[in-house]
Amino acid sequence: MERTHVNGQLRIADVGKKVTLIGWVAKRRNLGSLVFIDLRDRTGITQILFDETLTEAVRNVRNEYILQVTGTVLERQSKNPNMDTGDIEIKVQEVKIINSASQTPFIIADETDALEETRLKYRYLDLRRPVLQQKLFTRAKIVKAMHEYLDANGFIEVETPILAKSTPEGARDYLVPSRIHPGSFYALPQSPQQFKQLLMVAGFERYYQIARCFRDEDLRADRQLDFTQLDIETSFMSQDDILTMTEGMLAKVMKDVKGIDIKLPFRRFKYTEAMNRFGSDKPDTRFGLELKDVTEVFRNSEFRAFETGLSERGSIKALVVDNAADYSRKDIDSLTDLAKKNGAKGLVTIKYLNEQLEGSAVKFFNEIEKEDLIKTLDLKENQLVLIVSDSWEKACSVLGTLRSHLGRSLGLYDKNTYDFLWVVEFPLVEYSKEDERYYSVHHPFTRPYDEDLHLLDSDPSKVRSYAYDVVLNGYELGGGSLRIYDCDMQQKMFELLSLTKEEIETRFGFFIDALKYGTPPHGGLALGLDRVAMILTGSESLRDVIAFPKNANAKCPMSDAPTPVDEKQLKELHIKIVTD
């Protein structure tokens, strides 16, 4: 369909040109024998003007009608500095109504009045809003920068199957019944992990894919059922090589998308350091407020609340906040609630006022402990101390949650800062008391540190691994690892994770087999593309950067999926629905 320009294009230099535009009616302002219409397309808005000779032609035109207009570019009598095209308008000579539109359930504009529920139900209208279009444009730019960088660095994009084999380790699988093989199921991939490793066995050396992944778990504002990751795998690269390569790519993304030069290399924190200082394995380092360790201060304390922290794998951690006087009983209760919600048994709070420690716990401290606490925390007048005593990990993570909460509520950081970092040296496995077995911290293909191998039998939870996470502003953007490339070691890993010989054979037999035929040392990582897009567009929710997202209840608000299916379909799939 014919148009000479798009709606975000024309400027004062174009005055006098005869142009044809097409677009949606964003707004109509009728002044009697003069009608203004804001004509919108994905590039922007241009004001078009109808004088008394044409007002009748647009008399019935309403919002979201599509018009094709031909006219002359004029300099406006009164300009609008808030619009890119605000210096000009089009005096229309011909108008054609290309399509009409029913009244939309909400206003198609950046500032809309509808709730997200309504917006998602009419997502195709929601996506007409310029803000949302910009977010998807930004997302596309991110992907383009990644493609360019990886292509320039010798990576080849390979597609891996969506219908794959179920490996019920980790998240719940989405299952797809097989019509041809009654009673058997495909699984949708939680990630292309094994396929990409097999591509390394095959000798591709540098693979990537914009891969769709599926996990049948409950959703969150930053979690969807199906999501997209940039999946990367390389051979013959060290951990350092991979981190440096990834940094280069993210630097290009930041430059191309945001025009920001970020500092390389990223800071690197060992897992234990990140936990000790920030109480998180994905710390937000845009602000300080670091955790302190006060275990030794209370080493001989009889205070019952500190018992767990003083036991073998326990710690007592503290967080010091300024302006204690600002905190009412209610504020402190809400911090305590937050701590408990995150698994703490309680939160000890102490105010330092008039050079005295104040708080209900203080009576359990002796003079030496009081002095030592003030000295260790370097307490200043009017500070508030939050203390959690628990296992080391729990004490850290609870205070880490409080730290994030306070960082946000006290406005301790600048929203336009992008602070990238790596967390490295993750433990290989962690022990689950309920299940009485070890679980991989990353995944079962992760390579343990060579110098820790002797601990693999005696104390597996002390073994470190070549796993790494890239973190931005408190969000885990992605992670990866060097992989095991020795089939005996891989076998041993599965055994450590309490898989039986039969389970190993049926689930991973083909994979272990593959490792026998000259597997190169390899490793890679995966970046959550949706999350990257969410952060770079400043969005609150993942749903803003996904064209057609599911809601919190795992439904598509537009199509209502998932829905029941025909008896006939079920029969073909050999499936009977049983409700209890």
Place this chain on the structure above:
RNA sequence: GGUCCAGUGGUGUAGUGGUUAACAUGCCUCCCUGUCACGGAGGAGAUCGCGAGUUCGAUCCUCGUCUGGACCGCCA
């Protein structure tokens, strides 16, 4: 699986144990030549999510249910 919050014209909100449920915006009609969230006048539009209970009387209180949201569990 759990905790908490919300459901009132198309949309977003206010509100009250008692006559006609309020406001904004959108919509419709009319007026208007410099608007840009145009302005002005008038108008239509709601069984207050659903069911049960308490009550003389429920949109309001109670219970249940459905829908949506945030979080915990879960997410190798």
